[in-house]
Amino acid sequence: MTATSPRRSWLAYLAAFLGCGSLIGVLCFHFPQLMTSKDFRQVYSEAFARHLLLAGLIAAFVLGTLAVLRGRNRRVALLGVASATLAVLLGGSNVQFDAIGKTPYSLGLDWFVISLFFSALVFVPLERFLGREQSPLRPQWRTDLSYFFMSHVLVQFILILVTASTSALAGLAAFPGLKAQIQALPLWLQFLIAVFFADLAQALLHRAYHNIPWLWRFHAVHHSSRHMDWLAGSRVHFVEIVLTRSAVLLPLLVLGFAPAAVNAYVVLVGIQAVLAHANVRVPFGWLEYLLVLPRYHHWHHVRDRAWVDKNYAIHLPVVDMLMGTFQLPPRGEWPQEYGVLKLETVPDGIWQQHLMPFQRPPAKTGHETV
Template structure:
């Protein structure tokens, strides 16, 4: 067993063990801990099978890590969490009928999203990464906390977005346009929705960079010093609500169908992870058609020439139309990531959440 694989054993055991424990808690308290919008996307049997896999994986990987004397503490945390999950019923916990509620946490969404993201992207980045980055890199706890908050609070974020967009969507009446859009084939609606949303997002994204009050929120996202699949989760909660509202609003006003909007939501979730991922694959001419890792990595470059470039998240043509397209033709990648003035962004999610409300200042404990 090579060194790199050995180093993943304790971290994997810890991950599977803690996620299994959270999964068991979701079975015990489905009304409070699972998202009503997300429950319909998976079956109870699927959740049970995934939970059983997580428990077995945690025990096996943790045992191997202890025997090989690799990360004993992390391995024991994983095995301990899995043991508690088993004592609480494991994958056999009965789910009693429960009354739906509008207010609940999306712990199930967090567990499933983190499980599949980690299983897919950690091995890919290990073998195809532009540079070798440890899973436990500097700032990973902060980014994982942002990942947790954004997923667990998904229902409250949706409520906030609805409150902001619904009154405007009702006030703007475009029956002719809405009828035309609704009559388009699904795939045309999907592509059109992605383009319209990308254009709205790019305009707002430019404002984030050019308006100092907005930049203080967006600087949190740009403060990651390493780029990988988890780095894109570092987004201030205010920016999350504002961006989703601005992007969703034109889709509602123009009358795109619910299936088309749902398909777009899936696309933006996947592409947001891929665009930040540490994947050094050369895509050639595709980089000029679709936003891929190298394109978005240059947007995050700690380089003055790219601070105001590459705002699109789906289609580079949006930046071409806005005059903000810039991509080296030699296939090179940025040497460094982060905000230009590192001392202006503090470390940790609590300090970063408060940062935009404290005005322009410098911090001793900053992201450098």
């Protein structure tokens, strides 16, 4: 942003975010079977959704009006006010809906809106006070928001595809005796074992992403972000999402872990994936040797050839210790620059980045653009 560029208005962008989110919420009430997730609907109540929708509508109108009166980012502010107005015309927080029908799929827009709202509510203030100074509206934030939308809205389609493939393979490799022994273990122990085996499988695949040229072409998209924050972790190519979920779910299905243990692992993945990329520069001390935390994973994303083969684990540093890829700099040191070594090799924008692996000629090594 140059010295003559107008400053972005927080009020305007918050109004747009809340107005559009409120409109999506009303549409979820009108078409729940198509737009909401069956599993996620069991997590929240109808009253909670209505109260959240009402708060979003009020905030969008108030913040949007203030932004327009201040004369900054008026188009963005008006988008929020117009979206909130349309949401009210479609029923607002009093919108009625019929019985929810059954469909083999849904867009899961409720999961996207609620997850985005609470992730931003928690991490934006944390990064403001505990992180490296940078605006949440930093360069390419729209690209990463698009990835956040894709990963949440398409999650059910991805899970259908992954579950179908992993279930078929698991059926071929099923060991009833081993499954019975694992399922006889306490649930907390199943969870810990599941985390270890899943992290080991993902770390091995992660290392392959860096060292096999055609796999690196997909993984380079994730490493192309030059700004680390809670939103940057969402930048993952669709093909990589499918491959990684398959590699992680397959060992858990083959070994027969209880659904509750697997669900607990999925919750951990969601929390730790956001936290590991977050712009939160807190000295966690000895905990960095037990759990993958921001500084640990930030060094995996550093724009430095010396780190291209380090810190592949997603949950447990002990996995990297076993693989010989564990490395941490002296306490308090953080990367100064992130991204692939050759910045020009990865284009900007979600569509260009999704097409890039199929257009670029194969690299000689997976590290040439790390």
